[in-house]
Amino acid sequence: MSEKSAKKAPYIVPIGPTHPALKEPVMFNFEMEGEVIKDVDFAPGQTHRGIEWMGMRRNPIQIVHLTDRICGICGVSHTFAFARAVEQIAGIEVPERGDYIRTILAEFERIQSHLLWAGVAAHELGFDSLLHLTWRVREQSMDVIENLTGNRVNYGIVQVGGVRRDIVPEQHKIIEDCLSTYEGLLSKLVTLFLEDRSIHMRCRDTGVLSKEDALGLCTVGPTARASGVNVDLRQDYPYAAYGDLDITAILPDQHMGETRGDVYDRIVVRLLEVGQSCGIIRQCLDQMPSGPVTAEAKLAKLLAICKKAQGEAIGRVEAPRGECFHYVRMDGKEAPANWKVKASSYSNLMSWIPMLRGEQIADIPIIVASIDPCLSCTDRVAVIRGRSRSVLTKEDLHRLSVEKTRRIQS
Amino acid sequence: MKPTKAFNRSLWAFHMNSGSCNGCEIEIVAAITPRYDPERFGIKLVGSPKHADLLLVTGPVVGKMKDRLVRVYEQMPDPKVVMCVGTCGISGGVFYDSYNLAGPVDQVVPVDVYVVGCPPRPEAIIHGVVTALAKLERIEGGEH
Structure with missing residues (x-):
């Protein structure tokens, strides 16, 4: 009898890896008691493609096209971070205009990514008309991105040493039009999202991440800022043109007067960041100096410079989801000797566990979506040897990590 | 676009990510939103393969997703068509030399339409869906 009842509770509800609420595969195991989540575990790594392994067999100019495809949403951020690392190793000075264009592109990426997320969040709440509205509005930024880079997604515009295309004066008007449309629309979107009763009821005090947990789990980007952690690489460690611009991190208490660290606060931060990005692009357009957009336009010459480069460097960029981190080590060969990617979602995934504990099963989709997870960015590590699988403990991982540091240093 | 007799019913699609970079996912969702609006022809994404006529597969099929892709395909009722969206599902694309690929998609499940x-672009995806619809019609008419 006791054995039987022990089996009954808690119920295990597996969700995933292929699941309609999330566009990307991830596996969840929920321990339920009635409607309430008692505990949760998740298994990422379902979309591991071995990008770093492939990168260590290609040269930096080929890798920029691979980094575009680490993630289709933050293509600029990954390529930008990788290019910054290689530029530091090879001693390439990016022309100022190139830096400004990179900044404009990175901010357009943030606009489209946050609007995309807002639509997905509305969909997870069952508010499909708002999804369609947000995505219709988003198409304008996609048009501008296409006009500037030639592609809607996977832009292929950032190259080591600068960018591959200039922004000509005729394009300023298209950018201006888009920015003024968004600035006009933003108050409408803010009203629709933040003053809607059902969104308020579903999101307020749902999926709370305390400031202590946010700091302890090293969350980054809008997820951390929504919990009141004042981190933004653009403000803390300015790169590209951000040093010349006026940027302060957006925190929910600026708009709401308080920070609760719930799903609602994450909506607030992301929506306000759309407005902030519009302002940054406008500042960039006003201050953009003239001159070349790349340090070396000839790819053969650029490759020769990269081949000679020796050393290691870190490239950090504030992606739409938070800090994107690339470590590159080159030792005078065509391909990098080491390349490590830490995408922003990698830091944010662990925050699912405190957010989901104690919540109801119906809130799973919106809480999971609220950190804007990007699993194709994250899935970097797999241990597969033949057909045998092994589980690595924390100590094993620590040992491997120490061994690797020694190996790299020697 | 002239509605042909292929439009004798709504086409429901199930989307499966087999290890894609998210680029095709965004464009598939963009394709169902108001600018393109294929839902006016009854074309929509559904939450279960058991409801679907069309399987949209994105990504190069990484090792872990192979069996799941086969399972999703087998859960779909006949007649069904499979559409492979994106270059990496067709040939491996930029991931061609990865150690963790079980695909291209047509090595795992039979593919009818390649995009x-x-x-x-969303326009290309919608064109692919129309082609798939015509193929579905032909299958129902007894052709293969």
Whole structure:
């Protein structure tokens, strides 16, 4: 009898890896008691493609096209971070205009990514008309991105040493039009999202991440800022043109007067960041100096410079989801000797566990979506040897990590 | 576009990510939103393969997703068509030399329609869906 009842509770509800609420595969195991989540575990790594392994067999100019495809949403951020690392190793000075264009592109990426997320969040709440509205509005930024880079997604515009295309004066008007449309629309979107009763009821005090947990789990980007952690690489460690611009991190208490660290606060931060990005692009357009957009336009010459480069460097960029981190080590060969990617979602995934504990099963989709997870960015590590699988403990991982540091240093 | 007799019913699609970079996912969702609006022809994404006529597969099929892709395909009722969206599902694309690929998609499940592009534009995806619809009609008419 006791054995039987022990089996009954808690119920295990597996969700995933292929699941309609999330566009990307991830596996969840929920321990339920009635409607309430008692505990949760998740298994990422379902979309591991071995990008770093492939990168260590290609040269930096080929890798920029691979980094575009680490993630289709933050293509600029990954390529930008990788290019910054290689530029530091090879001693390439990016022309100022190139830096400004990179900044404009990175901010357009943030606009489209946050609007995309807002639509997905509305969909997870069952508010499909708002999804369609947000995505219709988003198409304008996609048009501008296409006009500037030639592609809607996977832009292929950032190259080591600068960018591959200039922004000509005729394009300023298209950018201006888009920015003024968004600035006009933003108050409408803010009203629709933040003053809607059902969104308020579903999101307020749902999926709370305390400031202590946010700091302890090293969350980054809008997820951390929504919990009141004042981190933004653009403000803390300015790169590209951000040093010349006026940027302060957006925190929910600026708009709401308080920070609760719930799903609602994450909506607030992301929506306000759309407005902030519009302002940054406008500042960039006003201050953009003239001159070349790349340090070396000839790819053969650029490759020769990269081949000679020796050393290691870190490239950090504030992606739409938070800090994107690339470590590159080159030792005078065509391909990098080491390349490590830490995408922003990698830091944010662990925050699912405190957010989901104690919540109801119906809130799973919106809480999971609220950190804007990007699993194709994250899935970097797999241990597969033949057909045998092994589980690595924390100590094993620590040992491997120490061994690797020694190996790299020697 | 002239509605042909292929439009004798709504086409429901199930989308499966087999290890894609998210680029095709965004464009598939963009394709169902108001600018393109294929839902006016009854074309929509559904939450279960058991409801679907069309399987949209994105990504190069990484090792872990192979069996799941086969399972999703087998859960779909006949007649069914499979559409491979994006270059990496067709040939491996930029991931061609990865150690963790079980695909291209047509090595795992039979593919009827290929949509090229990295990622393809929403217009191309909708064109692919129309082609798939015509094929479904032919299958129902007894052709293969």
